[in-house]
Amino acid sequence: xxxxxxxxxxxxxxxxxxxxxxxxxxxxxxxxxxxxxxxxxxxxxxxxxxxxxxxxxxxxxxxxxxxxxxxxxxxxxxxxxxxxxxxxxxxxxxxxxxxxxxxxxxxxxxxxxxxxxxxxxxxxxxxxxxxxxxxxxxxxxxxxxxxxxxxxxxxxxxxxxxxxxxxxxxxxxxxxxxxxxxxxxxxxxxxxxxxxxxxxxxxxxxxxxxxxxxxxxxxxxxxxxxxxxxxxxxxxxxxxxxxxxxxxxxxxxxxxxxxxxxxxxxxxxxxxxxxxxxxxxxxxxxxxxxxxxxxxxxxxxxxxxxxxxxxxxxxxxxxxxxxxxxxxxxxxxxxxxxxxxxxxxxxxxxxxxxxxxxxxxxxxxxxxxxxxxxxxxxxxxxxxxxxxxxxxxxxxxxxxxxxx
Numbered sequence: 001x002x003x004x005x006x007x008x009x010x011x012x013x014x015x016x017x018x019x020x021x022x023x024x025x026x027x028x029x030x031x032x033x034x035x036x037x038x039x040x041x042x043x044x045x046x047x048x049x050x051x052x053x054x055x056x057x058x059x060x061x062x063x064x065x066x067x068x069x070x071x072x073x074x075x076x077x078x079x080x081x082x083x084x085x086x087x088x089x090x091x092x093x094x095x096x097x098x099x100x101x102x103x104x105x106x107x108x109x110x111x112x113x114x115x116x117x118x119x120x121x122x123x124x125x126x127x128x129x130x131x132x133x134x135x136x137x138x139x140x141x142x143x144x145x146x147x148x149x150x151x152x153x154x155x156x157x158x159x160x161x162x163x164x165x166x167x168x169x170x171x172x173x174x175x176x177x178x179x180x181x182x183x184x185x186x187x188x189x190x191x192x193x194x195x196x197x198x199x200x201x202x203x204x205x206x207x208x209x210x211x212x213x214x215x216x217x218x219x220x221x222x223x224x225x226x227x228x229x230x231x232x233x234x235x236x237x238x239x240x241x242x243x244x245x246x247x248x249x250x251x252x253x254x255x256x257x258x259x260x261x262x263x264x265x266x267x268x269x270x271x272x273x274x275x276x277x278x279x280x281x282x283x284x285x286x287x288x289x290x291x292x293x294x295x296x297x298x299x300x301x302x303x304x305x306x307x308x309x310x311x312x313x314x315x316x317x318x319x320x321x322x323x324x325x326x327x328x329x330x331x332x333x334x335x336x337x338x339x340x341x342x343x344x345x346x347x348x349x350x351x352x353x354x355x356x357x358x359x360x361x362x363x364x365x366x367x368x369x370x371x372x373x374x375x376x377x378x379x380x381x382x383x384x385x386x387x388x389x390x391x392x393x394x395x396x397x398x399x400x401x402x403x404x
Contacts, residue, residue: 004031
């Protein structure tokens with residue numbers, strides 16, 4: 001693998017499911033050599049999280065495991081645990097997201113690994129960083145409930161609702177990648193590795209952003225408001241004559257232009273609505289008037305009228321519509337897989353160069369998601385070679401004796 005800014009960095013990836021694998025896929029997209037360690041016979045849990053399946057692996061697994069090599073190791077078996085330690089000794093980064101205590105049971109926790117490889121950046125994604133809760137497992141649904149996300153998602157007259165994708169796992173993976181990159185940068189300066197801890201709970205609460213600040217600073221307890229924004233009006237979904245329209249009039253100018261497009265410029269001059277604070281205070285009155293106007297015309301009319309005025313808006317698309325659009329098609333990455341056949345996956349959104357290339361490497365350099373244990377022989381051969389070189393270097397050093 002070559003062509004990315006992290007070329008030469010090896011990642012020993014002991015993570016599974018979503019947050020950890022997403023993080024290591026991002027590192028792999030950027031050029032790192034990611035070696036995914038999986039349970040023999042079973043592999044990553046998400047290999048079975050389907051349908052749909054392709055060649056025995058679920059689409060879920062395929063979505064977050066490109067640009068990796070797979071080796072199957074039983075960490076409870078002494079011989080395989082020794083291979084894991086050899087892998088870690090030759091790696092720059094270790095990633096794990098097991099429940100607290102599991103890596104220590106195998107002698108692969110950070111204190112043990114630091115003694116083996118002091119330069120390693122060791123990233124752990126536990127459910128909680130709080131000592132009293134550390135042993136608990138963590139899944140995205142649990143965290144959406146535990147951190148208040150579900151209390152602010154859904155309609156005010158309905159039940160709490162989770163976000164339609166495991167967004168908190170995604171956010172944790174992004175924070176973890178950022179922490180790893182920062183630790184690698186500091187290692188360049190100090191020559192020392194370190195432990196990076198990014199818990200699901202901590203990143204989920206951090207992701208509350210303005211809703212958390214509304215409570216901490218303003219004492220406002222957020223509630224479910226459907227598609228409406230708690231701090232901006234009009235910023236929600238409106239029904240048109242044929243389909244829903246998302247309107248994000250984020251400032252006074254956008255509001256005035258929206259009123260102009262609707263043929264109601266007097267609303268922008270109304271003292272109740274002329275400022276965002278006033279619009280928030282008089283939300284129900286304003287939204288009722290605007291909703292009635294939007295229902296009179298089809299969405300294409302509004303997209304034209306609002307779009308040419310520069311007002312942020314768009315249709316509420318289905319996933320099929322997203323990937324049928326030119327911009328959606330441009331983000332689909334076609335990966336050659338000699339066993340599964342051509343794969344279509346979403347490309348890395350990180351682009352470098354001119355013209356921009358996802359992840360900084362061409363599509364011909366992208367590895368398809370690995371089959372379980374697919375790279376067992378080559379990884380073990382590399383580790384054996386590295387071990388022999390280390391032994392030879394130690395022998396040569398001993399033969400030279402002390403220098404004067």
